[in-house]
Amino acid sequence: MYTVLTHTITHMTMIDNAPDPVKETYMRMKNEKGKKIELKVIGGNYYIYAARGVWDKVKKKPVKKTVLMGKIDDNGIYREKKPKSIFSSTRVYEYGNSQLAWNLAQDMYSIMEKHPYRDQIIAMAIVKAIDPMPLRIVSSRYQKLYISRTLKPDLDPDELSRILGYVGNHFPDLYELFRKLMEPGGFLFYDMTSIVSYSRNLRLAEKGYNPDHEYDNQVTVIIAFSVNSWLPVAVDVFYGSIKDIKSLGYFIERFHDDNMGFIMDRGLFSESIIREFRRMKMHYIVPLRRNSTLVPYKVKFDSAFMYNGRPVQSTRKSSRYGYIYIFQDPMMRAEEESTILRDVASSMKDMEYFEDRKESLGVFAIISDLDRNPSEIYEQYKSREEVEQVFDTMKGDLESDKTYLRDNEKVKGFFFIVFLALRIRFRILKVLKEYNLLGKMSVNEIIFELSKMERIVEKNGTEYFAAVPKKVERIAGLFKDIIHMG
Structure with a gap:
């Protein structure tokens, strides 16, 4: 004392x-x-x-x-205090990926003008969009980016943990921010039911049933996308399993639009969920298991379309739950058939096993209330995979950051950062779609290649670009209005 x-x-x-x-x-x-x-x-x-x-x-x-x-x-x-350079007074910064992410985050930076921790939040989102890192090394990764020369937040991991808690504690206030992002034209909701929490201290993580038939501590994250802009416009986190669809009411009721749809995770179809969707006047797109009794054993396909350069057969039939859309990817069928026959050849399986399954190889079914061309339903569901792929790159941080994510509020704050990072990455994805480059280039490839566009800063303040590889120049050309070379 x-x-x-x-x-x-x-x-x-x-x-x-x-x-x-x-x-x-x-x-x-x-x-x-x-x-x-x-x-x-x-x-x-x-x-x-x-x-x-x-x-x-x-x-x-x-x-x-x-x-x-x-x-x-x-x-x-x-x-x-100026940071000391151990080896050289010259600094080399990643410029292309840094400026791309920073400029794509400008709308959120402006909307969050009055938020007390805007700079830290945007910096975390930029790092997570570029190269997802545990909180303890966010600062080190950020210092390699050119934006760190102008946006200089305190990225101490304990400070970031505290900020995530603040964001989670004030999560209802974020709905005002979400409203500014919303636009007419409808919304699609995605559930990230496979997200599993590893921290025993998370009260959010109640026992839930995930698509892999595992009962585990589960956190359900719902992301809303605008159909018009194809960008995330809102996020929220819920207790336990998505099967309690009523728990989403608080989230969904804030979207005042007659055209809302829910694209569910695999294997979560049930009559009760369909009834609840109908009561809430929500459209739904729900994948069925291969052994579902709603899918006939033998299917006669009556149309075909191309998706990402691959032919897909399709057909549709009615049921009391809505329309059942059935698809078959011949290339996937061939791959699955080859896999089983290799197992037969090595005596791991017998021909009876193959005969029992050959009609369902490469077959995929969806149930929906929407009366659409099968190709539209297929494309809308496949869009979910894009969300999952981006999300999967980030969810591992839950485990590595469990020291800093010890309560519900910090977990909610964590997923708000993920939401902001998703907006950045889906803006990149939109550009790839515009140039018809989906399937030829990925968001990760874009970010990685643009990291090779470097800006050198001398001790006396002189700045210049390092030599830029031809491939990087071509990629930067896709974003010429976003990445400024001046």
């Missing part, structure tokens, strides 16, 4: 003896930073330190650790 009191009196004396401009700058920073900072006088100069508690494994108690942030001169001008 004596030590703490002495420290407090000494610190107050430093402030009282400091020039007024120094006091004003210090107090302003203390109010803005939202964390504990201290003013220290060393050799007649005034320095700002960030203070935080760190667990001491030896003493088995928290101890205070201070880190130099910068210096305030007698005129009250604050100068941030």
